[in-house]
Amino acid sequence: MASASPPAPQTPPPRLGERLARAWGRWWVKALAVLALLAAIGWALLWLLVIRQLPSVDQLRAYEPPLPTNVRGIDGAPIQSYARERRVQLSYAEYPPLLVKAFLAAEDRTFFEHHGVDYPGLAGAVVDYAAKFGTGRRAKGGSTITQQVAKNLLIGNEYSPTRKLREAILAYKIEDTLSKQQILELYLNQIPLGRNAFGVEAAAHAYFDKELNALDLPQLAYLAILPKGPSNYDPIRHPDRALARRNYVLREMVRNGFITQAQFAQANAAPLGTVRRRTPKFEAVGGYFVEAVRRELIDRFGETAKASPNSVYEGGLWVRTSLDTRLQDLAAQALRDGLIRYESGRGWSGPLRHVDLDGDNWQQPLLNTNIALDYQDWRAGIVIGREGDAWRLGFANGATGLLPRWAAQSPKRGTATPAFGTLKPGDIIAVAPSGSGFALRSVPRVSGGFVVEEPATGRVLAMQGGFDARLQAFNRAVQAMRQPGSTIKPLVYSAALENGMTPASIIVDGPFCVDQGARLGQKCFRNFANMRSAGPKTMRWGIEQSRNLMTVRMAATTGMPKLVDTLKRMGVGDYPPYLSIALGAGETTVLRMVNAYATLVNQGRGHEPTLIDFVQDRHGKVVLPENWRPCDGCNAPDWTGGPMPRPALRQKQVIDAMTAYQMVHITEGVVQRGTATVLRDLDRPMMGKTGTTTGPTDVWFIGGTPQFIGGLYIGYDHPRNLGGVEGGTFAAPVFKEFAVKAYDGLDKLPFRAPPGIRMVRIDRMSGRPVFGTWPDPDDPRAAVIWEAFKPESEPRRARRRGDAATPAAAPAPTAAPTPRDSDFLQREGGIY
Structure with a gap:
């Protein structure tokens, strides 16, 4: 038996390195490696040059489009808006379904099917770009609605392949972040559609003067053609082109099953139906007032979002002002009529x-x-x-x-x-x-300013700064520095009342000169129109008759430092202590003077005059005033039947309340017996003072009732002689034209006296107390009147010759007061 041969030795498997070496020897492996390397390099470059620089899509979640600031009057009615872009923001549910379908047919019919990029359309755009490269012609867009949102809101409108790539990547990411409805809402709110309209709601007003939900099918289809180029389809310049493009959109809507053939036929036959370009209906309301509001808002919040998220032109603020449009119209009409009356006959x-x-x-x-x-x-x-x-x-x-x-x-x-x-x-x-x-x-060359203010709050209710804000932007109510003339006198005499004088104090109406030194010599003052001196008279008489000599004599007695301090505290101006200041030589504005008179009427409590009640941001949060707090229990559903909550008064006591009332009471006499008697037939408690500057270059009136105080001046912007006019004969009638309608239907309220005022009957010429027969209380020219005094300052009965030197107590009256007199005393809080 033959023996078995030994097994052949097995070849060990190739090692990993050997296998890689054999593989590398093949050409296709080398090709794949090169491609992988190029892909890695391309991806790195893409990441470095494009993806890394892309903005975050998360910005769109909190995106807030630029919105105009909406301004409302005291009653909540819209009066103005401040915007560089007209835009009204809507939610997706507020868009008519046919509008959405029209835009899809015109811009992106597969919008609800793709994931941000329409690849066949993008490929066509690339081919078109290559074909037109170097020709100077612009290639077709090929952008989906999502890509347009990425372009308009995140990356800009640069014309380059790089921008297109960034746009496509961002569109894919946007689709992962937002729903289709959210994307459409962003798109339809921000798309520019011409006529300074951004978004479809603003465009509906710009082209059809209607709300978006009131547009019919052909009008909605017209809006859908505008993103391709509003100027290309302007209905005034290119009506045929616009009509053809609109009908194309209607055909696309039929092809996509958005509308029926019958709807198409009816819409296709309709005209464009657009209106001419219009400005907002309220643009002429309170022009000077709303411009002053705009300036104040810009000072506080800035113009654009770079300055503040609550900016005036992009922040979407809601502003409630104190403008009373009825009073504004009356003030504007009265001032304009006065200017035209003055100009009549002057060419x-x-x-x-x-x-x-x-x-x-x-x-x-x-x-x-x-x-x-x-x-x-x-x-x-x-x-x-x-x-x-x-x-x-x-x-x-x-x-x-x-x-x-x-x-x-x-x-x-x-x-x-x-x-x-x-x-x-x-x-x-x-x-x-x-x-x-x-x-x-003829538009008047002479001009002026008019302001109306609520004394209790300092809210400015009306402001007219000239004939027309669109002709003369300079606001004379707040910007023109003018000499107030005799309208300063009630404020000047208030300083005297605070320093020991009374309305019955005797001041000499006679020559008054001051020594100005060896170089300047004497300065002698005179009354207006060189009226003759009247001798010793009461302070009241001097104010009612507007006597200059009495005023400077009183100012010198009181002391000019005290007088100018009073004017500064009342917000009129910061003046040097010169006697001429007492006659109105210092410059100020209508607004400051009206506010000072309002302080008198408000029992000496001062306010900074305000145009804005409050400001809310686009989310409803109150951002002005800064210390605003919600008023719990102020809403009607929360009311329990008790007194409504009221904020604590934060008013500064500028001058003594009794001093303020004394001056108001005196200036009521100016209307009843003095330089403003043209207002007497208004038949209501009213205070006021006229003013006429040297020349005259300006004429003034300031006054009113507890409800509101108004004031105006009339003069040339470059002061020159007005001719034969005065405050009482020209400015006061202008105020009367306003007041007749402004006070119509309002209660006839008396000026309320503060606690402690003593009402005493005196002779208004001599200042002596009067006892005995009562004068007719309805006679404004009566020599005997009720006068207001501070405690312990009222005059006593004159002693007869030979009486003891001790002061005599005031005896009981010889005639009992009538019921009407008793009511007056009780209402005024005084004593008999």
């Missing part, structure tokens, strides 16, 4: 502005000036050219009209100024409809 004031015309294009130059008028039926028109014996005029809305020669004559001192012959093309003038054409109107 045409000239064109509002002149612009250069470019051929037949006159409308755009006119619109660029932003000139408009809201006085009665006046309109601003531009002179286009001559047509026979008339000028052709153009208006902002595109209409034209004729200004004949006979309607362009401006009377001046009984003659006719040939204004017609001075006109030239490009002049912007004021006209009003007359017959079949227009007649020339």
Whole structure:
């Protein structure tokens, strides 16, 4: 038997290194390695250059679009908005379903199917970009709605392949972060659609002057064409192009099953139905007031989001102001009527502005000036050219009209100024409809300011700073520094009352001179219009008759340091201690003077005048005033029937309450017997004071009732002589025109006296107490009146010659007070 052969030795398996070496020798392995290396390098470069620099998609979760600041009046009605972008934010549920379908048909029909990127569309865009590279032409977009959100909100509108890549990556990430409805909500709220409208709600107002939910199918389809380029489909300049594109969107809606053929046929036959571009309806409301509010908000919150999240133009603030639109209209009308009355008979004031015309294009130059008028039926028109014996005029809305020669004559001192012959093309003038054409109107060259304030709170209810805010942006109510003339006297005499004088104190109305040194010599004061001196009279009489000599004599007696300190505390101004300050030589504003009078009416308690009641951010949080606290129990459902909670008063006592009431009581006499008797027939308790500066260059009136105080001045911006007018004959009648309607229907409230005031009957000329027969209480010219005194300052009965030197106690009256007198004393808190 043969023996078995030994087994053949087995070859050991190749080691790992050997296997890798053999594999590396194959060409395809080397190719794969190179590709992997290139992919790694590409990914690294992509991460370094693109992905790492991408903004976080989480920003979209908390994204808040720029929203305008909405301003409301004292009654909550909208009066203005501040915005560089007109936008109204809506939720997805508020969008009409047909609107969403129209935008999908126009922009991204597969929106609810893709995950942020439409790859066939993107590939087509890449091919188109390559074909147009270097030609200067722009390639088609190929962007989905999600990509447009990424572009508009996160990365910008740079035209490059890199931006397209970043846009696609971000779109994919957005789809992972937000729902389709959230993406559409962002898109439809922020998309720019022309006419300064951002978002579909703002566009509905801009193009159709309607709410979004009031638009029909063809109007919704028109909005959907605008993202491609609002200027390309402007309904005024390119109506045919816009109509063709709108009908294309309607056809796409049919093709995608969004609407029926019958709906398409009806909508396809409809006209565009757009309106001309319009400004907001409330743009002319309280022009000077809302501009002052805008300036204050910008000072506090800034203009844009870079300055503050609650910025004026992007923060979406809700502002409640103290503007009373009824009082504002009355104040504006009264001031304007007064300015026009003054200008009547002084000739045409000239064109509002002149612009250069470019051929037949006159409308755009006119619109660029932003000139408009809201006085009665006046309109601003531009002179286009001559047509026979008339000028052709153009208006902002595109209409034209004729200004004949006979309607362009401006009377001046009984003659006719040939204004017609001075006109030239490009002049912007004021006209009003007359017959079949227009007649020339003259915007006053003289101007002024008017303010109305609520004394109890310091809230400014109305403010008119000139004839028209769109013609004259300078706000004379708060910016014009003018000499107040005799309206300063009640404040000056208040300093005397605080330093020991009474309304019955005797002051000599006679020559008064002061020595100014060897170089300047003597300075002698005089009464207004060189009125003769009246001799010794009461302080009351001096204020009622506005006597300058009595005022400077009193100021010298009181001491100018005390007097200017009182003016500073009352917010009128910080003046040097010169005697001329007592006659109104220091400059101040209408607002400051009205606020000082309001302090008197408010029993000496002062407020900073305010235009804004409160400000809320877009989420409803109150951000102004800064110390605002919720008022628990103030809402009607929480009311238990008890007294409503009221915040603690934080008012500064600027001057003594009794001093303030004494001056209010005295200035009631100015209306009853003094320089403001034109207001007496209003038949209600009213205080006030007129003022006329040297020249006169300005005329003033300030006064009112416990409900509100109003004040105004009238004068040229560059002071010059106004001619034969005075505060009592010109400014007070302007206030009366306002007051007749402003106080209509309001209660006739008396000015309330503070505790401690003593009411004593005196002779208003001599200041002596009067006992015996009671005067007729309805006779404003009576020599015997009730006067207000502080405790222990009232005058006593004059002693007869030979009486003891000790003061005599006031005897009982010889005639009992009538019931009406007793009611007056009880109401005023005084004594007999």
